[in-house]
Amino acid sequence: MSTEPAEVSAADAPHGVFAPVPQQQEMPLAVVKGQPVLEMPQDLYIPPDALEVILDAFEGPLDLLLYLIRRQNLDILDIPVAEITRQYMDYIEMMRELRLELAAEYLVMAAILAEIKSRLLLPRPPAEEGAEEDPRAELVRRLQEYERFKKAAEDIDALPRMERDTSPAQAYVADRNVIRLPPPVEMKELLLALKDVLRRAELFGHHAVKREALSVRQRMGDVLKTLGDGVFHRFESLFDVSEGRLGVVVTFLALLELAKEQLIEIVQEAPLAPIYLKALATADDQDGIQPTEAHR
Amino acid sequence: MTKMEFNQLKRIVEAVLLAAAQPLSLAQIGALFTEEEAVGHEELARVLQSLQEDCAGRGVELAEVASGFRYQVRLDVHPWVARMWTERPSRYSRALLETLALIAYRQPITRAEIEQIRGVTVSSNIIKTLEEREWVRVVGYRDVPGKPALFGTTRAFLDYFNLKSLDELPTLAEIRDIDDIEPQLRFEDGDAITARIDAGPQDEAVDEAGADAAPDAGDASTPTPDTDDAIVVGDADTEENRA
Amino acid sequence: MTKMEFNQLKRIVEAVLLAAAQPLSLAQIGALFTEEEAVGHEELARVLQSLQEDCAGRGVELAEVASGFRYQVRLDVHPWVARMWTERPSRYSRALLETLALIAYRQPITRAEIEQIRGVTVSSNIIKTLEEREWVRVVGYRDVPGKPALFGTTRAFLDYFNLKSLDELPTLAEIRDIDDIEPQLRFEDGDAITARIDAGPQDEAVDEAGADAAPDAGDASTPTPDTDDAIVVGDADTEENRA
Numbered sequence: 001m002s003t004e005p006a007e008v009s010a011a012d013a014p015h016g017v018f019a020p021v022p023q024q025q026e027m028p029l030a031v032v033k034g035q036p037v038l039e040m041p042q043d044l045y046i047p048p049d050a051l052e053v054i055l056d057a058f059e060g061p062l063d064l065l066l067y068l069i070r071r072q073n074l075d076i077l078d079i080p081v082a083e084i085t086r087q088y089m090d091y092i093e094m095m096r097e098l099r100l101e102l103a104a105e106y107l108v109m110a111a112i113l114a115e116i117k118s119r120l121l122l123p124r125p126p127a128e129e130g131a132e133e134d135p136r137a138e139l140v141r142r143l144q145e146y147e148r149f150k151k152a153a154e155d156i157d158a159l160p161r162m163e164r165d166t167s168p169a170q171a172y173v174a175d176r177n178v179i180r181l182p183p184p185v186e187m188k189e190l191l192l193a194l195k196d197v198l199r200r201a202e203l204f205g206h207h208a209v210k211r212e213a214l215s216v217r218q219r220m221g222d223v224l225k226t227l228g229d230g231v232f233h234r235f236e237s238l239f240d241v242s243e244g245r246l247g248v249v250v251t252f253l254a255l256l257e258l259a260k261e262q263l264i265e266i267v268q269e270a271p272l273a274p275i276y277l278k279a280l281a282t283a284d285d286q287d288g289i290q291p292t293e294a295h296r
Numbered sequence: 297m298t299k300m301e302f303n304q305l306k307r308i309v310e311a312v313l314l315a316a317a318q319p320l321s322l323a324q325i326g327a328l329f330t331e332e333e334a335v336g337h338e339e340l341a342r343v344l345q346s347l348q349e350d351c352a353g354r355g356v357e358l359a360e361v362a363s364g365f366r367y368q369v370r371l372d373v374h375p376w377v378a379r380m381w382t383e384r385p386s387r388y389s390r391a392l393l394e395t396l397a398l399i400a401y402r403q404p405i406t407r408a409e410i411e412q413i414r415g416v417t418v419s420s421n422i423i424k425t426l427e428e429r430e431w432v433r434v435v436g437y438r439d440v441p442g443k444p445a446l447f448g449t450t451r452a453f454l455d456y457f458n459l460k461s462l463d464e465l466p467t468l469a470e471i472r473d474i475d476d477i478e479p480q481l482r483f484e485d486g487d488a489i490t491a492r493i494d495a496g497p498q499d500e501a502v503d504e505a506g507a508d509a510a511p512d513a514g515d516a517s518t519p520t521p522d523t524d525d526a527i528v529v530g531d532a533d534t535e536e537n538r539a
Numbered sequence: 540m541t542k543m544e545f546n547q548l549k550r551i552v553e554a555v556l557l558a559a560a561q562p563l564s565l566a567q568i569g570a571l572f573t574e575e576e577a578v579g580h581e582e583l584a585r586v587l588q589s590l591q592e593d594c595a596g597r598g599v600e601l602a603e604v605a606s607g608f609r610y611q612v613r614l615d616v617h618p619w620v621a622r623m624w625t626e627r628p629s630r631y632s633r634a635l636l637e638t639l640a641l642i643a644y645r646q647p648i649t650r651a652e653i654e655q656i657r658g659v660t661v662s663s664n665i666i667k668t669l670e671e672r673e674w675v676r677v678v679g680y681r682d683v684p685g686k687p688a689l690f691g692t693t694r695a696f697l698d699y700f701n702l703k704s705l706d707e708l709p710t711l712a713e714i715r716d717i718d719d720i721e722p723q724l725r726f727e728d729g730d731a732i733t734a735r736i737d738a739g740p741q742d743e744a745v746d747e748a749g750a751d752a753a754p755d756a757g758d759a760s761t762p763t764p765d766t767d768d769a770i771v772v773g774d775a776d777t778e779e780n781r782a
Contacts, residue, residue, distance in 0.1 A: 006503075013524055015457075021425040033601060054600050059633050059634055059637060059657065059658075059659060060658040061659075062657070062658035062659075063328075063658070076715075077715055082310065089599060091558030093502060103660070104659070105658055108346040109658070121627075123776050130654050140377065141714070142407050142656075142658070144714050144715065145656055146656060146657060146658060146713065146714075147712070147716065148640050148711050148712040148713075149637055149640050149644070149656060149657070149711075150540060150633075150637060151711075151712050152637075152641075152643075152644055152709065152711055152712075153633060153636035153639065153640040153709075154636075155639040155640075155642065155708075156636055156639060156640050156700065156708070156709070157631065157636050157707035159700040160429070160614050160700075161701065162611075162626040162630070162698075162699050162701075163628035165612065165614050165615050165617055166612045166613070166614055166701070167612045167617065167620055167621075168315070168609055168611055168612075169311070169314035169315060169557060169599045169609075169610035169611055169612060170314065170317075170367050170557055170558070170559075170560070170610075171314065171356045171366075171367040171369050171554070171557035171558055172319075172366045172367065172368035172369065172370070173369045173374070173377055173558045174369070174371070174374065175374065175378065176381060177378075177381065178381045178382070178383050179379070179381060180381040180382075180383045180385070181382060181383065181384075181385040182385060182429055183385040183386055183388045184385060184386030184694035185388060185393065185396075185456075187444060187457050188474070189393055190393055190396060190457075191397070191466060191471050191474055192396050192474060193390060193393035193394045193396070193397045193399075194394065194397035194398065194401060194468075194471055195471045195474055195652050196390075196394065196396065197394040197397065197413060197414050198413075198468070198471075198664070199325070199532075200414070200415060201413045201415065203412070204677075215461055215463045217401075217402070217403050217404075217460060217462060218403070218449075218463075220404055220448075220450075221403050221404050221435040221436075221448030222435075224435040224436030224446060224448070225435050225436070225448075226453070227436065228435070228436055237726045250310065252364075261438075262438075262439055262440075263404070263436060263438060263446070267762055268659070269424050272436070279437065280437075281437030281438060281439040281440075281443040282436070282437055296418070303596070306598070306752055307596070307597060307613070307618045308598055308617050308619045309598070310598040310599060311598030311599055311612040311616045311617070311619070311620050312598075312611065312619060312620050312623065313614070313619045314557070314598075314610065315612050315623070316623060328619050328622045328623065329619070352552070353546070354550055354553060355550035355551055355552070355553040355554030355557075356548070356553060356554055356557055357554075367557065369554040369557065370550070370554065371551055373551045373554040373555075376554070376571050376572070377551075377554050377555050377557060377558045378569060379571045380558065380559060382554060398658035451611045470778075474747075478641050525767060
């Protein structure tokens with residue numbers, strides 16, 4: 001599967017004006033005017049545009065130092081400070097000569113290197129041999145610390161990732177409409193709401209202390225619904241004897257309550273004649289015309 | 297690359313169709329292969345047929361629609377898929393709950409009577425919502441000018457609250473003694489309620505992730521040993537904000 | 540609906556995962572079933588495993604990442620899938636990746652701490668890009684003057700890089716102590732060093748020294764992370780600007 005774009009490898013890259021290709025497989029550091037720069041030029045002459053690229057290629061002084069060390073296969077723990085410092089200074093000097101904008105960090109590092117170098121040069125009393133910390137230790141620690149995260153960044157970059165190495169697999173769904181569920185309500189919320197409103201209305205103190213005959217209220221609603229057709233109903237037809245005595249009483253109380261609240265009309269034309277009931281108002285009643293019924 | 301094997305071709309076509317955002321025609325699929333890969337349309341058609349057969353008994357199918365082929369969720373499993381897009385229910389307003397409570401306890405009752413007790417207007421939306429939920433209905437009309445509707449609760453209301461009849465509603469005396477200290481039920485405390493509602497299944501997952509995000513296990517050289525003290529804002533907070 | 544059959548459950552879970560726009564956790568999948576459907580997490584785990592096995596030899600796989608399970612294109616067939624899109628996936632600058640690595644391995648970490656290790660300023664753009672991609676977020680503030688933000692990675696970061704948890708990040712290289720080597724405090728004669736350096740890497744002596752060096756010394760001399768890609772003039776700039 002030769003699907004990847006052709007890669008420019010060090011082997012087949014043309015190398016003319018620049019330094020010889022080192023043995024280790026080194027990728028081009030930069031491409032200047034179509035020519036791959038395979039190695040940091042050893043001499044002081046660096047084409048200005050190349051240097052700019054080179055400088056861009058470094059993530060700061062630690063990165064440049066690491067490059068200088070690794071390029072020579074040196075152990076990071078045993079840096080020849082004098083030489084590395086000289087090379088580092090060369091780069092800094094070149095950058096300055098070319099008036100490239102040089103991040104302050106590069107100069108700070110130059111100072112650090114100079115300091116380490118001077119400390120190494122100072123003769124140390126033999127008695128303290130081994131006791132004093134290697135002046136390079138702090139720099140080495142920083143270099144290592146930086147290098148491990150430089151490597152970690154490469155490792156992360158190498159992880160298979162979305163977009164570049166894989167994509168989510170999705171199937172078509174006919175209907176993606178959002179379903180909205182009605183909010184849930186707990187009985188307790190309802191009761192607290194009632195408590196609150198009753199407290200506000202100061203109804204507790206007056207007449208709400210007694211136990212309300214709630215089933216009467218329910219029956220009131222039921223009766224009203226039955227009478228909702230607006231016609232007269234026989235009194236007996238509203239009772240369901242199968243409910244027993246209690247049911248009859250509840251219905252009767254509901255009828256009395258409805259009458260008291262002037263929700264129904266109770267009619268008896270003569271003593272002992274059938275009693276009829278009808279709702280005093282119904283939905284199709286707005287024009288005021290009462291439906292007439294035959295059995296009146 | 298030389299001539300491609302049938303199975304490899306199948307793997308590619310399956311992946312391509314599942315990664316594509318829209319149906320792909322035979323020509324579009326064919327265009328993904330180079331000349332050397334030599335993928336003919338007849339071969340592609342065979343691959344597609346084979347992929348279709350592979351879907352037998354599965355929750356998705358490879359369908360051919362006007363603009364090409366696409367994998368789609370089978371209709372019979374759609375009800376479960378649709379549950380993914382169920383919106384978490386919001387919360388009823390306190391005005392609605394008060395109105396509902398008054399209808400339950402004072403039925404039959406007119407809107408004007410509810411307003412009188414509550415001391416504020418009852419919006420039409422509240423009544424509409426309660427009627428749509430089929431918890432209240434018009435049970436009659438009061439014989440006063442304007443013939444206002446009388447509202448009562450329904451059987452659905454009783455069913456929802458697990459009541460056999462209105463008898464089983466707590467008495468007003470009991471209500472007076474209800475302990476309303478519980479913060480998540482206090483209506484004043486809107487935030488507490490919201491928090492409880494938000495604690496859906498997705499938040500569980502978020503919490504799990506928080507546990508996963510344990511920093512830097514095994515790396516002794518962390519430069520921040522006192523992180524526990526130094527972190528001001530907790531993990532949960534930020535997760536919440538992101539959600 | 541009564542207890543669900545294993546195969547039906549598989550069909551549903553496959554469809555749900557293929558319909559979802561993001562990875563789904565076990566809990567999220569489980570939440571799609573009603574109580575009567577009685578779908579336990581153990582059963583779901585078996586279903587997912589079975590679905591994973593069904594992907595053997597196919598062009599997609601059922602992967603588990605930080606926030607759950609998702610079907611995704613297998614790496615080896617992705618090149619064909621990528622041909623569908625004209626836009627090339629974004630590449631990330633070394634600066635961005637190094638910053639990301641520090642946040643991933645050292646979280647929670649402040650920007651100043653990142654700069655200290657990298658030895659250069661971290662541009663605001665990089666942090667902004669990482670936050671916009673939802674790979675990192677502020678997880679708190681360090682209790683020092685200025686209350687600098689502490690950054691951590693998100694589940695989206697793990698998802699994007701196909702990781703289940705931070706544990707799965709590649710291990711960090713060891714730090715070796717300078718005391719481990721023969722103390723060579725005496726500053727070498729400058730000329731001698733120069734001679735050795737001039738000999739270049741082909742020199743045998745240097746090669747020996749190279750054996751002592753870190754195992755990756757061989758390729759460490761390239762300052763770019765993508766060793767297989769040459770830096771084209773101006774590339775670093777654009778990466779940076781894009782970041």
